[in-house]
Amino acid sequence: MNALLVLSIAGLAALFSGFSHNKKLAVIVSLLGLAVAFTVNVLDWNTAVRYYNDMIFVDNYAIAFTGVMALTMLLIVALFVDYKESVEVPNAEIFALLFFSLAGGVMLVSYSNLLMLFLGIEILSIPLYILAGSKRHTLTSNEAAIKYFLLGAFASAFLLFGIVLIYGVTASFHIETIAAYIKNANGQPPALLVAGMFMLIGGLGFKISAAPFHFWTPDVYQGSPTIVTTFMSTVVKTAGIAAFYRLFAYAFPAITAEWIPTISVLAALTMTVGNVTAVFQSSVKRMLAYSGIAHAGYLLIAFVSISSNPASSVLYYLIAYAVSTVCAFAVLMVIQHTTGSEEVDGFKGLSKRSPFLAFITTVAFISLAGIPPTAGFFAKFYLFSGAVKAGHLWLTIIAVLNSCIAIYYYFRVITAVYSEGTDSTPVELGTVQKAVMIITAVLAVALGLFPEMIISLL
Amino acid sequence: MENISAQITQVAPLEHYILLSAVLFSLGVLGVLLRRNVIIMFMSIELMLNACNLLLAAFSAFHSSAAGQIFVFFIMIVAAAEVAVGLAIIVMIYRNIHSIDINELSKLKW
Numbered sequence: 262m263n264a265l266l267v268l269s270i271a272g273l274a275a276l277f278s279g280f281s282h283n284k285k286l287a288v289i290v291s292l293l294g295l296a297v298a299f300t301v302n303v304l305d306w307n308t309a310v311r312y313y314n315d316m317i318f319v320d321n322y323a324i325a326f327t328g329v330m331a332l333t334m335l336l337i338v339a340l341f342v343d344y345k346e347s348v349e350v351p352n353a354e355i356f357a358l359l360f361f362s363l364a365g366g367v368m369l370v371s372y373s374n375l376l377m378l379f380l381g382i383e384i385l386s387i388p389l390y391i392l393a394g395s396k397r398h399t400l401t402s403n404e405a406a407i408k409y410f411l412l413g414a415f416a417s418a419f420l421l422f423g424i425v426l427i428y429g430v431t432a433s434f435h436i437e438t439i440a441a442y443i444k445n446a447n448g449q450p451p452a453l454l455v456a457g458m459f460m461l462i463g464g465l466g467f468k469i470s471a472a473p474f475h476f477w478t479p480d481v482y483q484g485s486p487t488i489v490t491t492f493m494s495t496v497v498k499t500a501g502i503a504a505f506y507r508l509f510a511y512a513f514p515a516i517t518a519e520w521i522p523t524i525s526v527l528a529a530l531t532m533t534v535g536n537v538t539a540v541f542q543s544s545v546k547r548m549l550a551y552s553g554i555a556h557a558g559y560l561l562i563a564f565v566s567i568s569s570n571p572a573s574s575v576l577y578y579l580i581a582y583a584v585s586t587v588c589a590f591a592v593l594m595v596i597q598h599t600t601g602s603e604e605v606d607g608f609k610g611l612s613k614r615s616p617f618l619a620f621i622t623t624v625a626f627i628s629l630a631g632i633p634p635t636a637g638f639f640a641k642f643y644l645f646s647g648a649v650k651a652g653h654l655w656l657t658i659i660a661v662l663n664s665c666i667a668i669y670y671y672f673r674v675i676t677a678v679y680s681e682g683t684d685s686t687p688v689e690l691g692t693v694q695k696a697v698m699i700i701t702a703v704l705a706v707a708l709g710l711f712p713e714m715i716i717s718l719l
Numbered sequence: 720m721e722n723i724s725a726q727i728t729q730v731a732p733l734e735h736y737i738l739l740s741a742v743l744f745s746l747g748v749l750g751v752l753l754r755r756n757v758i759i760m761f762m763s764i765e766l767m768l769n770a771c772n773l774l775l776a777a778f779s780a781f782h783s784s785a786a787g788q789i790f791v792f793f794i795m796i797v798a799a800a801e802v803a804v805g806l807a808i809i810v811m812i813y814r815n816i817h818s819i820d821i822n823e824l825s826k827l828k829w
C-alpha cells in the first residue's frame with residue numbers, strides 16, 4: 262500500500278521536475294521514485310494487511326506483482342535516457358503519466374473490492390490513451406489513441422455492467438463476500454450472477470487482449486511510440502493478467518465448472534490467433550504485438566489449474582515475458598533509429614554491424630520462443646505441466662503446437678540478424694541503453710537456470 | 720432505506736429496472752458498433768455507463784445497501800475523466816484530418 266502512495270507522489274514530482282532546465286532531472290526523479298516504491302513494497306512482505314475499510318488487501322500476491330511492475334517500469338524509464346524517437350511531449354509529462362498508470366496497476370493487483378477493480382482499470386487506462394497519442398502530428402499515433410480510447414471505454418462499460426449484475430445478486434462488491442455467497446448457493450448460482458461473470462471475462466479479456474477481443478492490440482501497439490508500446494506490452498499486461506487471476510482465484514473458485522470451459526476455449530483461440538497471424542507480419546513491432554496476444558493465451562492456461570497450481574507459475578511467466586520483451590523492444594528501438602524502419606529486413610546484417618546487439622537479439626527472441634536454457638522455456642513448462650496435472654490435456658497439446666509455430670516467426674528475426682546486409686556501418690549504443698540490454702538478457706538466462714527463486718515465492 | 724426499498728418496488732418491480740437498463744445498455748452497444756461518427760460513438764458509451772448507474776441505484780434501493788449508490792458517484796467521476804481525455808483526442812484528430820469519421824483513420828492495416 263505504501264508503494265501506491267510513493268508512486269502517486271513520485272508521479273507528481275516527475276511532473277513538476279519538468280519545470281527545471283535540467284533535462285535529466287525528470288529521469289533521475291523517476292528512477293529514484295521507482296526504486297523507493299520497490300523498496301517500501303518489498304518491506305511489506307509477509308504482512309498481509311487490509312487497507313481503507315477492506316478495499317485493498319496487500320498480500321504476498323499483490324506485493325510480488327507490484328514489485329515486478331515497478332522493476333519493469335524502472336528498466337523502461339532507463340531506456341528513455343538514450344531514446345531518440347521524437348515523442349513531441351516533454352519527458353516529464355510522459356513519466357508522470359506512466360507513474361499514474363502504474364498506480365492504477367498496483368490497485369489492480371491488490372484490490373479486494375470490485376470498486377477498486379473498476380477504478381484500477383480506469384486509472385491504468387486513461388493515462389495510456391494519452392500516451393498512445395503522444396505523437397500529436399503523426400496520423401498513426403492519432404489513430405492508435407482513438408481506437409484504444411473508444412474500445413477501452415467500450416470494454417470498461419461491459420466490465421461495469423458485469424460488476425452491477427453481480428452486485429444485484431449478492432448485494433456486495435467485496436470479492437470474499439461474493440465467494441461466500443456462491444459457496445452457499447451449492448453449485449447453483451443465479452443466472453444473473455453467471456451473466457455478470459461472463460461480462461467481467463469480456464471486459465478483462467479486452468484488457469489482456471485475449472481473442473476475440475484483441476482487434477485493437479496490433480493497431481495500438483504499432484501506432485504508439487515504441488517506448489509506450491513497451492510499457493503496454495509488459496506492465497499493463499502484467500496488471501491485467503494479475504487482476505484477472507485474482508478475481509477468479511478469490512471470487513469464483515466455487516463455480517469452476519461454469520467458467521473453465523469458456524476460459525479454455527478463450528485460451529486456445531487467443532494463442533492460435535496470435536501465433537498464426539504473427540507469422541504473416543513483416544513489421545517486427547506488429548509481430549511483437551501478435552506475440553503478446555499469443556502469450557496472453559498461454560497465460561490463460563494457468564486459469565484452468567487455478568485451484569491446484571500456485572500463482573507463482575503466472576508470476577514466473579510474466580517476469581520471463583516482461584524481461585524478454587523489454588530486451589526485444591530495446592533492440593527494436595535501436596534498429597528503428599539507425600535504419601528508420603521496423604521491418605524484419607532492418608535486422609539484416611546486424612551481426613556485422615554490432616555483434617553485441619546480435620547476441621542480445623538472439624537471447625531475447627530465444628527466450629520469447631521458449632527454448633532452454635532461457636526463462637521462457639521454464640515459464641511455459643510450469644504452466645503446461647500445471648494444466649496437464651489438472652487434466653486439461655487437449656489444451657496443453659494446442660499450446661505446444663502453438664509454441665512450435667512461434668519458433669518459426671521468432672527465428673525469422675534471428676536468421677535476419679545473421680544474414681548478409683547491405684549496410685555495414687557500426688551501431689552506436691548509449692551506456693544506459695547497453696546496461697538495460699545486458700541486465701534483461703542476463704535475467705532471461707539466469708531466471709532460466711534458477712527458476713526456484715521465483716517459483717518458491719508464492 | 721427499508722422504506723424506500725418497499726416504495727420503489729411497489730411502484731415498479733425490480734425486473735422492470737433490469738429490463739430498462741438492459742435495453743439502454745444494448746442501445747449503447749448498437750450505437751458504438753453501427754455509427755461511424757466518433758462523437759456519437761462516444762455518446763453511446765456514455766449511455767452504456769448511465770444504464771449501469773440506473774441499475775446500480777435500483778439494486779441499491781432493492782437491497783437497502785448504500786454501497787451501490789456510492790459506486791454511482793465513482794462512475795460519474797470516471798466518466799467525466801474519460802470525457803476530458805476523449806474530447807482532447809477527438810480535437811487532436813480533427814486538427815490533423817478535419818474530420819471525425821472513424822473510417823478516415825485506417826493507416827494501420829496488415
